[in-house]
Amino acid sequence: MFNHNYFIALKSIWRKEINRFLRIWVQTLVPPVITMSLYFVIFGNLIGARIGEMNGFDYMSFIVPGLIMMSVITNSYSNVASSFFSAKFQRNVEELLVAPVPNYVIILGYIGGGVTRGLMVGFMVTCVSLFFVDLQIFNIFVLILSVICTSILFSIGGLLNAIFAKTFDDISIIPTFVLTPLTYLGGVFYSINLLPDFWQAVSHFNPVFYMINAFRYGFLGIADVSLIWSFSVIIAFIVALYTLVAVLLSKGIGIRS
Amino acid sequence: MYAIDIKDIKKIYKGGVEALKGISLQVKKGDFYALLGPNGAGKSTLIGIISSLVNKTSGKISVFGYDLESQLEQAKAKIGLVPQEFNFNQFEPPLQILVNQAGYYGIKRQEALIRAEKYLKQLDLWGKRDQPSRELSGGMKRRLMIARALMHEPCLLILDEPTAGVDIEVRRTMWAFLTELNKQGVTIILTTHYLEEAEMLCRNIGIIDKGCLVENTSMKSLLARLETETFIFDVDPPTHLPSSEFFSIKQVDEVTLEIELDKNQSLNKVFAELSAQGVRVNSMRNKANRLEELFIGLVEKGSKNV
Incomplete structure (x- = not known):
């Protein structure tokens, strides 16, 4: 059941989340754009020119989709992780817990905030990339669907991290030791066809690989694995993580004593 | 309801x-x-x-x-x-x-x-x-x-x-x-x-x-359960500690007396006795809030029962 009151509650959480990251835009919106600009300059212009083509495209065109996706992933994740953990730390999560808001509305509200920031950063990085490369779009539908699904998935991931986190260190450990390696090894900078067979097989266990694969298809029309398989993996992860988060919140784990 | x-x-x-x-x-x-x-x-x-x-x-x-x-x-x-x-x-x-x-x-x-x-x-x-x-x-x-x-x-x-x-x-x-x-x-x-x-x-x-x-x-x-109440009297320095057979008087310092009264005792009697013994009262107040006395009593009783 999704009554009108829940819709107002959802809008309130979503708006609050957007206000939060806009209020601190110097911390939330500017750094990823600067970091990605450096990637474009160094990997694209300086080193990329020496690398030559990758899967039939110049190296810059090949890495741009991966870099955009990388910024979407890290920003969706860190927005929800830091916002929800701060709400726990300052105890203002209690504002939501005492109110007649079902857990799924809380989850959707935080996902909304994470997706909005992820897409906003992704859009800004895309705009910056236009200074370095003549971007083409092969399939806009696949492109939009893959970026939204990825953003949703990593927003839920950030929420899961925040639920378990007890200190601010806990919300930086996962991005540093799990998220960054998965992203770098997910084919942002290379096609997995370049890897030996064993490491190609290992890459298939990396969910980020499927997201970058689908997103790159939307831009360039090339894919290392089939789109149906990529979206199936992404949606399976979304369902699994959402279910886990919903169960944890209903039991009050990490939020109620 | x-x-x-x-x-x-x-x-x-x-x-x-x-x-x-x-x-x-x-x-x-x-x-x-x-x-x-x-x-x-x-x-x-x-x-x-x-x-x-x-x-x-x-x-x-x-x-x-x-x-x-x-x-x-x-x-x-x-x-x-x-x-x-x-x-x-x-x-x-x-x-x-x-x-x-x-x-x-x-x-x-x-x-x-x-x-x-x-x-x-x-x-x-x-x-x-x-x-x-x-x-x-x-x-x-x-x-x-x-x-x-x-x-x-x-x-x-x-x-x-x-x-x-x-x-x-x-x-x-x-x-x-x-x-x-x-x-x-x-x-x-x-x-x-x-x-x-x-x-x-x-x-x-x-x-x-x-x-x-x-x-x-x-x-x-x-x-209503409060059986006694304690008052603090600020007095001019008395030459001797006043005494009474009706209520207990404790000297806190040279110019302060603490007097405990039963619920049915009148304050008029206290003033009369102090006056008779040459003690001049300048001001008077409750030692503690009435509820505070009861609260402490109840909590202390609870501690003893545990």
């Missing part, structure tokens, strides 16, 4: 600490109820369970007839909570905090803005509506939490030490505000360490100690 009906609530925290040992109590609709107890007695745990911030171990609670398990959302909509510690986002301004909170209760933004203006003005915070909350004084932050709790116009307002650390002027303003709210029909449950506050505001009282409800009665009948 009770505003709140608590039946045999128990709470055992991880690690085995038994915070509540089967508390049952009812608070009538429209009541102004004091929930007292020493630090660590279990008051905040009980309030946490009522407001869904703490998971109970067992027992049942209903709020205005709505069961806190099977009709959680209806029950939550009836409750407004003012917690002991500041729990709002310190970076958000008061107006935004109130409007967001109203939104969680399904109140449209337009209506929320009207209500926020009303409560911020009533609680003298309107001038600070756009200032980051961390810049507010302690008293303002407490009033902000009261305003936030009222945004959905609850039938039951629970205040956990709302006047802690607040100066007397602000405290008196808050007392007047709460009294007015209660007159309008809002049931209020108040925990406080200022016992004069409880005595002045509340009609009924419950005392919790070590997770048990040791008293649950009306303020009048509790105060």
